[in-house]
Each structure stands twice: as structure tokens, then as C-alpha cells.
Amino acid sequence: MVLAVEVEGLRKEYGRTVAVADVSFTVEPGEIFGLLGPNGSGKTTTVECVQGLRRADAGRIRVLGLDPATDATRLRRLVGSQLQDSALPDRLRVGEALELFAAISPHGPPWRHLLEEWGLADQRRTAFADLSGGQRQRLFVALALVSDPRLVVLDEMTTGLDPAARRVAWNLVEAVRDRGTTVVLVTHFMDEAHRLCDRVAVLSRGRVLATGTPAALIAAHQPETVVRFTAPPDADVSFLRGVGGVRDVARVDGTGVLVRGSGPLLARVGHALVERGLEPEDLAGSVPSLEDAYLALTGGAAEDGAA
Numbered sequence: 001m002v003l004a005v006e007v008e009g010l011r012k013e014y015g016r017t018v019a020v021a022d023v024s025f026t027v028e029p030g031e032i033f034g035l036l037g038p039n040g041s042g043k044t045t046t047v048e049c050v051q052g053l054r055r056a057d058a059g060r061i062r063v064l065g066l067d068p069a070t071d072a073t074r075l076r077r078l079v080g081s082q083l084q085d086s087a088l089p090d091r092l093r094v095g096e097a098l099e100l101f102a103a104i105s106p107h108g109p110p111w112r113h114l115l116e117e118w119g120l121a122d123q124r125r126t127a128f129a130d131l132s133g134g135q136r137q138r139l140f141v142a143l144a145l146v147s148d149p150r151l152v153v154l155d156e157m158t159t160g161l162d163p164a165a166r167r168v169a170w171n172l173v174e175a176v177r178d179r180g181t182t183v184v185l186v187t188h189f190m191d192e193a194h195r196l197c198d199r200v201a202v203l204s205r206g207r208v209l210a211t212g213t214p215a216a217l218i219a220a221h222q223p224e225t226v227v228r229f230t231a232p233p234d235a236d237v238s239f240l241r242g243v244g245g246v247r248d249v250a251r252v253d254g255t256g257v258l259v260r261g262s263g264p265l266l267a268r269v270g271h272a273l274v275e276r277g278l279e280p281e282d283l284a285g286s287v288p289s290l291e292d293a294y295l296a297l298t299g300g301a302a303e304d305g306a307a
């Protein structure tokens, strides 16, 4: 079977910035594949090259068996895109936008149905300029799906959506996948990636750090129990290294403390903290999550200089 996406040795520079140094991954047909990684790690550049919107400097890309650099026109009919930075003419109404996009691809799902699904029925006559951030975002996803694409690329689909709308979006994306569309999902939400993605790739500085199912990544990169809490930056928490079962104590983002280890870690750490007069209100223990694995992999640091 033809792979939905094949990327091998992708490289893309913008002037002196190496946006993508060396990225390889494959996406199976019918899969929801996640691209994760810090700000500036090259996710958007990668999916833009995959969609033929940018020309790669090096590497090989195949999308549904086609080369996006030379088959861009054919691919446009097969691939739906929700871009991270999109805009429509201010005065274009929601219904008009969907009708317009639907006209290009007569075989797609009825656009009125998408309006209902994506919670935009009441905004049908609203001009693009008057939509809220979340409504715009939902419109872009609906537009990406209106052609009934074989592959859909969603770059930060749920950024700006309220919690209820996010959950609705997850269900809809699963329904899209269940109808046979392959999904490439760029996201910063680890709960979203865990819930939706069959496999993910974690990018950092334009390279792939790890690829696999969320469960495999968690098992490989964060097999421990984790306890977190916040404490003032000047509070000395190094004594926790002496608590039974603790393997590692790390500061995250200034006030966060991450304790890793095994055994009944939450009870032991809590006891030790209270003995030292520290009573953090947010002390919490967790079984390993994709977020823990992601932070362990990427080092928890921003890549573009942001704090």
C-alpha cells in the first residue's frame, strides 16, 4: 500500500536559520500522526513542505505517492489544510467561504453539515472579521475537510478553542479518520496527542528525537512515577534526594519542582516536605504521561529563546 506521507532527510533553511535540519518519518494510510515539539522546532515548516507550500532544500517527500514539489496541483485536490496562520477576506461570510471551497471539490461532505458539526450554524451569515478566535479556528478546520480529502493536515487545530469545543473537535477528527482520511496533527497539547494519535514524532531543533505510539514513548522515556509541586525559586528542595525511592529532583520553569522515582513517591515526598515546613498546595503525583515523556525528551526548554 502507498504510504500517506514519506519524509526522508528533509532539510529547509530560511537564510541563516536552519528550520528543519534532518527530519524523517512515515505516515500510514488511515493513521492519525502527531508532530510534537517546542516552538520553533520546525513542525510548521515540515508540514508546509509536505503540502508543497514550501520547497525543501534537501530530502525526499512523497505524499500519497506524489512529489509535492512537482505534483502540487494534483495534491491540492487530495490534501486538506488547516494552516497555523490563515486568513480570509474580512467581509467573506462563513457560509460563503464554505460554499466557495465546496464548489472546488463537488464530492465532499455537504458544507451545511460541516457548519453544524463544527458549531458554526449560528455564524453562517457572520463576516470573517467578526468571528471570535475559536470560531475562526473551527472555520479553518471545516474548510480543510470540505473537499473530503484523503489526507488532512491540521496545524494547531485546537489552539484557542475552549475546553468543550476541543473535545468536540477531537471526536470529529476521530470520525474523519474513521471515514478513511489520514490525519497529520501538529499540536502542543499532550492530552490531545495521547487521545488522538496512533503515533507521534517529537521534533527538536529541526530533528526527530523519537517516533512511536504515545504508550511506547512513555514507556521508553518516562517509566517513572512523578511528583510535582511549586516552591519559591530560593527554596532548597535538594533534601528530597534523600527520600526513599527518589531518583531525581529537578527544577522546571523557575518555581516548578519535578521529583522522579519509583514506589509510593507522593506519600513519601509529601511527608518529607511537611517535615521541612513546606506545604505546597499543588502537590500532585502522576503516573507517567505523554507530557512527562515529552519534557524528558526535549529537556523542558524552549528552543527559540522564549522563557
Ligand SMILES: Nc1ncnc2c1ncn2[C@@H]1O[C@H](COP(=O)(O)OP(=O)(O)OP(=O)(O)O)[C@@H](O)[C@H]1O
Residues within 6 Å of the ligand: 014, 017, 018, 019, 020, 037, 038, 039, 040, 041, 042, 043, 044, 045, 046, 084, 304
Ligand atoms: N518564513 C520564515 N522566514 C524565516 N524564518 C522562518 C520562517 N518560518 C519559520 N522560520 C524559522 O524557522 C524555525 C522553525 O519554525 P516553524 O514555524 O517551522 O516552527 P514550529 O515548530 O512550527 O513552531 P511553533 O510551535 O511555534 O509553531 C524558527 O526558528 C522560525 O523562526
Ligand SMILES: [Mg+2]
Residues within 6 Å of the ligand: 043, 044, 045, 084, 155
Ligand atoms: Mg508552527
